[in-house]
Amino acid sequence: MLENYLPILIFIVIGLFVGIAAMGMGFILSPHNPDEEKGSRYECGFEAFESARMKFDVRFYLVAILFILFDLEIAFFFPWAVVLDEIGPVGFWAMMIFLGILVLGFIYEWKKGALEWE
Amino acid sequence: MDFLIGLYDSLPVAIQIILKIVVIMGPLMVLVAYYTYAERKVIGYMQVRIGPNRVGPKGWGQPIADAVKLMFKEIVLPTHADKTLFLIAPLLSIGPALAAWAVFPFDTGLVLADINAGLLYLLAMTSIGVYGVIIAGWASNSKYAFLGAIRCAAQIVSYEIAMGFALVGVLVVAGSLNLGQIVEGQSGGFWNWYWLPLLPLFVIYFISGVAETNRAPFDVAEGESEIVAGFHVDYSGMAFAVFFLAEYANMILISALTALMFLGGWLSPFQGTFMESWFAWVPGIIWLVAKTFVFMFLFLWFRATFPRYRYDQIMRLGWKIFIPITIVWIVVAGAMQVYDIGPWYQ
Numbered sequence: 001m002l003e004n005y006l007p008i009l010i011f012i013v014i015g016l017f018v019g020i021a022a023m024g025m026g027f028i029l030s031p032h033n034p035d036e037e038k039g040s041r042y043e044c045g046f047e048a049f050e051s052a053r054m055k056f057d058v059r060f061y062l063v064a065i066l067f068i069l070f071d072l073e074i075a076f077f078f079p080w081a082v083v084l085d086e087i088g089p090v091g092f093w094a095m096m097i098f099l100g101i102l103v104l105g106f107i108y109e110w111k112k113g114a115l116e117w118e
Numbered sequence: 119m120d121f122l123i124g125l126y127d128s129l130p131v132a133i134q135i136i137l138k139i140v141v142i143m144g145p146l147m148v149l150v151a152y153y154t155y156a157e158r159k160v161i162g163y164m165q166v167r168i169g170p171n172r173v174g175p176k177g178w179g180q181p182i183a184d185a186v187k188l189m190f191k192e193i194v195l196p197t198h199a200d201k202t203l204f205l206i207a208p209l210l211s212i213g214p215a216l217a218a219w220a221v222f223p224f225d226t227g228l229v230l231a232d233i234n235a236g237l238l239y240l241l242a243m244t245s246i247g248v249y250g251v252i253i254a255g256w257a258s259n260s261k262y263a264f265l266g267a268i269r270c271a272a273q274i275v276s277y278e279i280a281m282g283f284a285l286v287g288v289l290v291v292a293g294s295l296n297l298g299q300i301v302e303g304q305s306g307g308f309w310n311w312y313w314l315p316l317l318p319l320f321v322i323y324f325i326s327g328v329a330e331t332n333r334a335p336f337d338v339a340e341g342e343s344e345i346v347a348g349f350h351v352d353y354s355g356m357a358f359a360v361f362f363l364a365e366y367a368n369m370i371l372i373s374a375l376t377a378l379m380f381l382g383g384w385l386s387p388f389q390g391t392f393m394e395s396w397f398a399w400v401p402g403i404i405w406l407v408a409k410t411f412v413f414m415f416l417f418l419w420f421r422a423t424f425p426r427y428r429y430d431q432i433m434r435l436g437w438k439i440f441i442p443i444t445i446v447w448i449v450v451a452g453a454m455q456v457y458d459i460g461p462w463y464q
Binding site: 004005006007008010011012014015016018019020022023025026027029030031032033034036038039040041042043053054056059060063064067070071074077078081082083084085088089092095096099103106110115117 | 131132135136138139143188189190191192193194195196197198205208209211213214215216217219220221230231232233237238239259260261262264265268271272275278279282283285286287289290293294295346351352355356357359360363429430433434437438441442445448449452453455456457
């Protein structure tokens, strides 16, 4: 069973190696002329105004939190979907109750305006 | 020929696997290179231009010339950047984009790693790509890169939910996580492929795929007109090229997966009709490639046709339209599957 996963491991290593090789070639073949201006932050030719570690909209956090909830949900759905034929109507309705609770939460966050962007 | 097969069999397992990977990766890399050329040509003709035509006959040497040029360009390491993360980010983009092909079946039994959790592995690999983008934007320590990265992250995770739900729909009908079995479950001709019973999920899956790869009309992460190039604004030379390769490899992957899960993969569209025997000589992989090319062309067509979405429109489409539709269709598909309704769900 586990030997089926060996090709995957090798493939991941080779995939990373392609990136390393490409960038390594770039480093070897290309010139290196570091310069204060060249290494400065790109800000359309202006001096950088302030640190780039700036405040950003809290809604991005909100999206990330909601994503975790829904992604977990999907993780629960996967095994359910695979064995749906075997567990029959009982399994189906059990999942529908779970889904109903989640949809209630979804409606709540929708009404609260968590999904509004302006 | 027998000699070659004997030679292959005598090699250690690891070498055999590496050879197989090279056989997958070689054509894939050529396809990526010529996909960039196709993009410029196709969009060129759509805009009544010719597109690249100087390097080699009809410009066929263009991708190679681009690669060589990028190889000789300096990789600038910005002074303020976090250098380690800055160099790791492109690897995190390209690694998963290529590794996802490990479980991809090209024909009956023609698959490198025939694992039962194939679809789960694919979902994992396509999700890891977002780390490359976030880390690139953060490590660059520049405002444009940072804005591009957080936009991109929020957009990708939003559409990933819709994509995941669409896959649940496929699982309900197929009853297996193994990609080969998902394709076998669609046998019986054009009207048995999952695109029809799962039509809303099919459309949503592909559009979410476009959004996941940050392609037009969902390319606010790059947004040339406002944040210049988004998360990879500080990358140059081969470091940029690796991001570029990863993006195109991902587009090909999404196209191939859509073909596999909704359009019957390597199955002939004439199965079960009187024309089946006429096309029996066509190998399955040709059908798969042809279907994949249709979606790859759609990516280019979208870019040439649609204006860019505004960010709030993107989020509204993902959360308020796609997620409700997918949830409803999972319920519909699940109910029909359990109660054996309809011509498809048996």
